[in-house]
Amino acid sequence: MHTKTAFALGLTLALVGVGLGIMSGLTFPTQAAFAPRREGPPAPAAPDDAFAPSPAAAALPPAEPAAPPALTPSSAPTPWTLPDPVWRIGVTRDGLYRLACDTLEVAGVPVSGTATSALRLWHRGLEVAIEVNDVNGNGLFEPQDGLIFYGEKFHSSPQDEKYTDENVYWLSVEAGAAGKRMTSRSVSPLGAPATDMCLTTVVAEQNLRYWARWYDHPGTATTWFWERMVVPVGQVVTSTYPLPLSHIAAAPHTATLLIEVAGKSFDAAINPDHSLRLTLNGAPIGETSWDGEVGHVATFEIPSALLQEGDNALALAVVGTTVAQDVYFDRAELTYLREPVAAEGALTCKVPTTGAHTYTFTGLPAGAQLYDITDPLNPVKLTDHSGFTFQDTVSAGTRYVGGIPAPRAPTFTSYLPLVLRANSGATRDVAPVASAAIPAVASSPAPTLEQYHPDLSLITRTTGADLLIIAPREFHAALQPLITRRQEQELRVALVAEQDLYPLFNGGVYHPEALRAFVAHAYENWPGPAPRYLLLVGGGHFNFKGYAPETFGPPARIWIPPYLEFADPDQGEVPVDARYGDVNGDGLPELMVGRIPANSEAELATYLDKLLAYDALPAASWTETAIFAADDGASSPEPSYADSFRGWIQDQLFPSWVVTHTVYMADYCPKPPASWTAPCPSATRALTETWSQGAALLFYAGHGAPGVWAHEPLLRGSQLATLKPMTGQPLIIALDCWDGYWMYPHNTNLGNGREAVSIGERATMGWGDRGAIAVFGPAGLGYLYVEEPMARAMMQKAFVDGERYLGELTQAGRLAIWSLNSGKYLARTYTLLGDPSMRLRLTDAP
Known part of the structure; x- marks a missing residue:
């Protein structure tokens, strides 16, 4: 039996008002939890399995709601015109x-x-x-x-x-x-009956472990937990948490205990598959059970005779009698009557x-x-x-x-x-x-x-914009050359300070909805035509409050916040940049959205230098070149990755003047005799050498995780440093998982040589003279059956319609996903790391 003693945080006596607040805030509807779909044990992952395992190539996307949850407030709420000053x-x-x-x-x-x-x-x-x-x-x-x-x-x-x-x-x-x-x-005082009791709540909570929940309907919104308890079949693991109480009212009364937990494991053959037994100060107070990979909130009535002054020992026993348990504990709240x-x-x-x-x-x-x-x-x-x-x-x-x-x-x-x-x-x-x-x-x-002097020109604008750029004020000077270039290309450009949007569009409270509300306001109220492009300039991460620095590193600045949403049925909570351009709240952005995930002024300057240089490059052999890299499977053959690319070429999806180079894992390290997990240096070398020669497009199809292509792997993020300086850096279109993910804290040590930075982010931002000019990839998990028609639509837009602007190409891909019967969420989770108003350097048809 395992017993853990910890300390309690958040005694609410005289610290917070019990159960009431002045903010109704932005509401995110909690929907009923559906049965999970995952079969088999999860693959090893980051601390506390932050990243869900990649699906097989032949897998179908999980079932999902018919429509994404509606945003609140309304699409373009009326901004608040503050006094000045x-x-x-x-x-x-x-x-x-x-x-x-x-x-x-x-x-x-x-x-x-x-x-x-x-x-x-x-x-x-x-x-x-x-x-x-x-x-x-x-x-x-x-x-x-x-x-x-x-x-x-x-x-x-x-x-x-x-x-x-x-x-x-x-x-x-x-x-x-x-x-x-x-x-x-x-x-x-006029003689009414004396009442020497106040209703008080004590909260025991610590935020030490991050888990994105691996589900788009997790039942509860918590992603930071105190403890994870893994219990084999036939065992019981008990953890104990103190609840400090003081001045308990002498009159007998019934206290209320609330606990919040979340199930990580799931066994389709057993319902319920999670079971807890609780004691307080050694006395049994109840049991609770639930089923699936969802959150669970349980309440118990406790006679005040069980309460004691000082620490009260709350013990949670996770019972693995019929099935292995994997449970996260979030918090406990005890409400009781206290003397004033x-x-x-x-x-x-x-x-x-x-x-x-x-x-x-x-x-x-x-x-x-x-x-x-x-x-x-x-x-x-x-x-x-x-x-x-x-x-x-x-x-x-x-x-x-x-x-x-x-x-x-x-x-x-x-x-x-x-x-x-x-x-x-x-x-x-x-x-x-x-x-x-x-x-x-x-x-x-x-x-x-x-x-503060409110910038009221953001509300009542006399000129419109084609390109909205939202950036922290510290980045504005560095962005001026890009603004000049886009204006020379006859785009109307509006540069907006991120700091000015929270006061006008959310009362000053820090929340990404303020940025989305501004975009909706500009789209619906500024002089037309309405903005087409939205460029977010700045990176960040999900650890807004600096939890668990021993795991996630010291607090780092968040330049433009991620819009967190439980959008991915496999990963759960992911950053959804598309929401920033979603004016009507249907899940599909009206504006074409991109992000430059810079985490310093120097990093931004490096990227802008290569972007401006790319803009001015003349046509050359690399602007007629496309590279195709494909995985061959995780633990068994999955030929569909390479077969998709072969089909594209055979179907003449690309004009005859496009030069194609292929790096298919199966051609370099066939299995057998090669191991499914052994490095394949010949394939890695072929990819990096071909890439270093320059290309307009680079496609990768296969398994992926942050910092890794393929299980062998085909490429690690750290191996991007072996690329040689190149004139033509490609647009990467990733048909995989995670290449659009950018919000994991960079200082985290994931262990086992794993990397917190996705290949997409590293290729875009890592170097000025090599890598990628932009990446279009999923911020969570992806499925080839959804991603392949997306990429086809993008190429048809480029080669049949002659479109060269990155935003229009990515929007064509999103619309193709949106037209499918399943996997629509990928239209939201696909993320462009780059400038949507950039013109792709791709040779025009002769």
Whole structure:
């Protein structure tokens, strides 16, 4: 028996409001979990099997919904026109905040001597009620004055919360305005029954293991887990987690335990195939079971007599009695009644029952204040209490907070999500705010305060654009030569700062939907013709909050975030760049989307140099050349990869003037006698030498994983360094898995010589004088029966219709996938690493 002891995180007492938040946020519908399809044991993969095994060439794509899930909000929501100027306040934990006059002045807020009524606070277009400490009562904001507001961290769906913890409020100073103020309510004690109980939730959770879920209907959205438990048949593995409780109410009551887990294994012959037994402090509290590769949330009622002060030992036993188990544990939440005793001078209390009650809050310091924060945008100050004893008539779920919202010395580490970006357009000052949050924890980050001038030209535009380029401001100077080149090619170009889109299109909260909403707005509202191309400039990764640095490396900047979606039936969550150009939310982008996944200014400059040089290259022999590389199977012959290419050539899909070179694995290392997993250096050498001579097109069909073509392998990403400098770098069209994947943290050590960077990303971004000019490949797994008609459609567009622009070629491929009966999701997951407005250097027909 295995027992693991760990520590609990996220005690919600006085830290977060229980069960309520001010953000409805963006909703991603949770659909019913369907039965998994996978047969046989999974292949070895990255830590915690981050990458799903590649399907066989003859396999059919998994069944999928008739249509992708709808996006919310609407396709082009009305942007919020912020006041100008306005000051951005970033908050990363729930509590009361006091902003002193001198702090506001340091940040450039013109408050000294200003009418107190001119101060206004905003959240996603709605005004927030604040309290102004006008010490002299003269209606003017003076050095001794301050303003108090209640702020919360970003609360939304689990999918949306992956991107950030930071919520955003906006402070404006508007002469002649009557800013919204908190109301007050008298709560003098009048003899109602005493109720010394608050509903409190303790959360035990750590985010140590990443798993993309290997499913497009995982049931729950979690991809970060605490622990993975693998249990052979006939065994039981137990892990123990502490739940720290304090001041448990003496009155007998029923507590509620919630656990979230996810099944990774699946046995079609057994239902259910996952089983857990739970104990608390050694006492059995229940069992739960479920079936398939899906998430599972279970709740248990627990008599309060089982609870104890201090750590409570929650033991989860994974039972492998009839089938091997592979289960991930996410978190446990225990909700119980707690006495209203402050911790570290602050208290948050959720009322358990409706009616008139008398409360006595203890442990609060003298001078503390009480507020009703049930409506976080409209807190109510509670007055006339007697030493924190008060009577109130409210509904169950009402929330109180008590403490002193007084200035304190802030920690001088401003919180930013791991994008580590400038958060606004014309930022004048970025200052940690002298404030008091409830609770006043020394390590709690102070809110940040920044002046911001909204770029309203993004909303009301006088000129249209053919090419939208979204890039962090730091990349704008490097992009100017590309913009000039595209303008010389008679394209209207609009360069937009990524940082300006979050305030206008998502209230300042960091989320990729802000970028998509802007694109939809420009498409539907800017002067026509509507934009055709969308170029995202910047790379990134999925570890937004810097979890598990010992595994995934130190936090690295995210330049343009991945749009995370459970789009791949085999891999689960993948980056879906096509969503950024999807105006109507049907899953097929209206704009032709590409990304330059640069992770530094130097890397971007290197790629842009080769892109601009490529643009100016004259016709030569390499512009008439196509290379075909094919796998021969994983563990048994799969001739369909090479046969597809032979069919293309025999069917004269390419004009007679196209010179073709083939590197088929079966021609170099036939099996037998060669091993299915032994390197085939002759094939690798043939591919790299042929590639080094230059080509307009390079096709690869076969198995793939990040950093690998074929199981032998035919090519590793590290072997791209052996390519010789070449004049003509090809467009790679990948009929495989993973070549469009770009979001795995580069500092991760996958072990066994495996690489976190896909061949597609490395070939595009690794070198200026070799590699590929662009890559079109899947961000997850692919199926030849879907990818082959896609590539055929692209070549017909090029050689029959004479199309040379990369965006139009990739869109033809997406439309071909969209017309199929199955595998439509690949129209979304196929990703262009490169510029969609680039003209392919391919010889025109004589």
